[in-house]
Amino acid sequence: MCVSMLYPVARYISPPEVPEASTQSVVAGREGDLKPNQGKIFRFGEQPGILVRTEDGGYRALSATCTHLNCTVQFRGDLKQIWCACHNGFYDLSGKNVSGPPPRPLEEYKVNVADGEIVVSRA
Amino acid sequence: MNWPKPGRIRDWIEERLELSALEEMGRHKRVPVHRHSIWYYMGGMTLFLFGLQVATGILLLLYYRPSAGEAFESVQFIMTQVPFGWLIRSIHSWSANLLVFVLFVHMFSVFFMKAYRRPREITWFSGVALLALTMAFGFSGYLLPWNTLAFFATQVGTEVAGAVPVVGHFMLKLLRGGEHVTGGTLTRFYGFHVAVLPATATLLLGLHLLLVQKHGMSVPPAIESEAKREGREARTMPFLPNFLLRDLIGWCVAIGILAALAAILPWELGTKADPFAPAPAGIRPEWYFCWMFQTLKLLPGHVLGIEGELIGIFGIGLAGLVWLLVPFLDPGTPGTGGRSRLFSAFGVLAILYMAIMTVWVYVAPGG
Numbered sequence: 225m226c227v228s229m230l231y232p233v234a235r236y237i238s239p240p241e242v243p244e245a246s247t248q249s250v251v252a253g254r255e256g257d258l259k260p261n262q263g264k265i266f267r268f269g270e271q272p273g274i275l276v277r278t279e280d281g282g283y284r285a286l287s288a289t290c291t292h293l294n295c296t297v298q299f300r301g302d303l304k305q306i307w308c309a310c311h312n313g314f315y316d317l318s319g320k321n322v323s324g325p326p327p328r329p330l331e332e333y334k335v336n337v338a339d340g341e342i343v344v345s346r347a
Numbered sequence: 348m349n350w351p352k353p354g355r356i357r358d359w360i361e362e363r364l365e366l367s368a369l370e371e372m373g374r375h376k377r378v379p380v381h382r383h384s385i386w387y388y389m390g391g392m393t394l395f396l397f398g399l400q401v402a403t404g405i406l407l408l409l410y411y412r413p414s415a416g417e418a419f420e421s422v423q424f425i426m427t428q429v430p431f432g433w434l435i436r437s438i439h440s441w442s443a444n445l446l447v448f449v450l451f452v453h454m455f456s457v458f459f460m461k462a463y464r465r466p467r468e469i470t471w472f473s474g475v476a477l478l479a480l481t482m483a484f485g486f487s488g489y490l491l492p493w494n495t496l497a498f499f500a501t502q503v504g505t506e507v508a509g510a511v512p513v514v515g516h517f518m519l520k521l522l523r524g525g526e527h528v529t530g531g532t533l534t535r536f537y538g539f540h541v542a543v544l545p546a547t548a549t550l551l552l553g554l555h556l557l558l559v560q561k562h563g564m565s566v567p568p569a570i571e572s573e574a575k576r577e578g579r580e581a582r583t584m585p586f587l588p589n590f591l592l593r594d595l596i597g598w599c600v601a602i603g604i605l606a607a608l609a610a611i612l613p614w615e616l617g618t619k620a621d622p623f624a625p626a627p628a629g630i631r632p633e634w635y636f637c638w639m640f641q642t643l644k645l646l647p648g649h650v651l652g653i654e655g656e657l658i659g660i661f662g663i664g665l666a667g668l669v670w671l672l673v674p675f676l677d678p679g680t681p682g683t684g685g686r687s688r689l690f691s692a693f694g695v696l697a698i699l700y701m702a703i704m705t706v707w708v709y710v711a712p713g714g
Contacts, residue, residue: 238517239524239531265623270527272623288625292656293506293643295499298625309626310503311644325655327648 249345252285255337263299263306266344272296273333273344274306276317285344286319287331297330306330376560376586381570386456390559391594392601393453396446397552399605400484403439404541411491413537415530418493419619426616437609443485445605447635450481458673458694461687462565468674470562473555475671480548485633487540493533498620500632501536502528507643510660528622568687631708638704639663670697 247269258264258277265272265288272288276299286306288296295310305322306315313324319332336343361367378387410429412421425432454474457463463471486504490497505528509519524531566581574581584590632640642663646655669676679687 237521239520242525265625267623272625274625292648293503295502295626295630296622296624309628309630310499311640321648325644325646325648327654327656 249343252335252342252344255340255342257342261301261304263301265296265298268333268344274299274330275335275342275344276306278317279304283335283337283342284317285333285335285342286315287333289330290326291321291328291330292324292326372560373587374585376563377583378564378586378590379566379570380582380584381566383456383460383567383570386453386460387564387590388594388597389449389453389456392449392597393446394552394556395594395598395601396442396449397548399442400439400446401545403435403442406435407439408541413491413534415493415533415620418491418533419616422492422616426613433613434606434609437612437614438605440614441605441608441612442601443488444633444635445601447481447485447633450478451635454478455694455698457565459691460565460567461677461691462567463674464565464568464677465674467558467562467565470555470558471674472671473551473558477548477551477555479667480544480551482635484540484544484548485635487536487544489633490533490536491540492616493620494617495620495624495627496617496630498528498622499626499630500636501532503632503640504636505532507656507660510656511664512657634705634709637708638701641704641708666697 250266250268250273252266252268252273252275253264258275260277260281261279263274263276266275267273268287274286274288274297276284276286278284288298290297290308290310290313292308292311292313295308297306297308297313297315299305300307303314304317306317306319307313308315308324308326311325313326314322315326315330316322319330321327321329332347333344334347336345378384407425410421410425410432412418422436425436427433457471457474486500490501505519505522508522509515511518520526522532522535523529524535570581631637639659643656643659646659648655650658677687677690679690
């Protein structure tokens with residue numbers, strides 16, 4: 225009887241799975257939005273992504289969710305690295321975790337520029 | 348109309364509630380007097396601050412709106428438009444911090460006076476559980492203004508819960524109300540903060556106070572031995588009114604300090620949470636979580652092939668378990684020094700570790 229009363233409660237407090245449309249590609253901005261050695265956060269479905277314009281004018285796009293404890297990272301122009309302010313973790317521009325507590329690299333996305341739009345898609 | 352005489356009202360109440368039994372109990376309650384008696388006031392102070400939290404919390408509920416679209420604005424409204432809203436919110440926030448501080452002082456004083464020893468083990472367990480609940484109050488309440496710092500603190504805190512082996516993912520979803528921190532998380536935290544935690548805390552507090560009443564206040568072993576050696580009874584004072592009046596002085600001082608803090612340093616609101624903004628530089632949790640925050644920050648990505656964060660979470664969990672089991676782990680015979688004194692040294696180490704880590708966060712935010 226106890227189980228029959230507790231089961232619905234346990235199921236109720238555990239939120240239902242809501243299927244998320246898997247985002248494959250988004251427009252992260254327009255050419256000219258970013259100067260060289262600058263970065264910005266964009267929305268990749270329900271998650272943040274980071275777009276960086278490198279010094280040579282190329283673009284890099286990565287997941288902006290730190291692999292340590294899920295904070296949102298940012299680009300540090302002075303260090304030319306991606307930085308997580310929460311626990312001082314660093315990644316290089318290919319997303320590789322280079323120092324601090326992050327245990328894994330950031331997911332790297334593919335970047336295409338077409339008709340002035342910067343299109344980011346899963347690699 | 349004939350009004351009943353005051354004496355008859357008292358008799359009427361007495362016949363139904365038998366309050367004289369409580370009065371009698373209060374008359375017999377005595378508090379030990381010795382050179383460490385000052386620490387006995389910490390329990391009462393904690394209780395007073397808890398009461399203040401309840402009172403100011405109820406007042407805040409009159410205007411607060413628990414949704415991602417309105418929470419920040421409603422707190423802004425309380426702070427800027429509602430008469431004395433700034434005062435009520437600042438006192439709620441400052442007294443929450445003071446409550447945690449006093450609770451830590453109370454707990455460590457109980458530890459060093461070895462008040463956890465037989466037959467007070469359950470009093471210790473309920474006290475440790477109340478500390479955990481208070482930290483949960485702090486964590487859940489921190490998110491309610493829905494500002495940037497709170498958003499990332501919740502992101503990190505719930506991720507830590509999610510990293511626990513086996514039950515982690517279930518706990519993460521239970522806390523967040525989904526996979527990510529959203530408005531649904533805010534609504535859940537509101538429910539925890541104003542219903543689940545107060546109900547649980549009230550029950551535990553009731554048990555804790557009942558046990559304190561049943562066993563009386565513990566006298567440190569060294570003081571007990573001294574009195575025995577000198578062949579005298581340990582000195583005491585009546586709880587009513589002597590001790591309670593001294594308690595009241597402390598509570599008045601606390602109110603004064605809180606009013607001054609609220610007036611001079613009103614609690615900040617920060618900027619509204621934006622789930623698509625990077626974590627700001629210098630981000631840190633409330634001071635009482637800083638030692639854990641710094642521990643997780645210092646651990647490298649991997650230690651011996653295991654993820655650093657897992658080792659950190661396991662270590663913090665183990666420390667909590669050891670602390671809970673203190674009454675069973677103290678190897679010394681009370682009052683005899685030696686091994687028991689060595690055990691107390693672990694308490695000093697714990698305080699030093701927490702203090703150094705906390706200061707580190709404030710002195711070198713990037714380090």
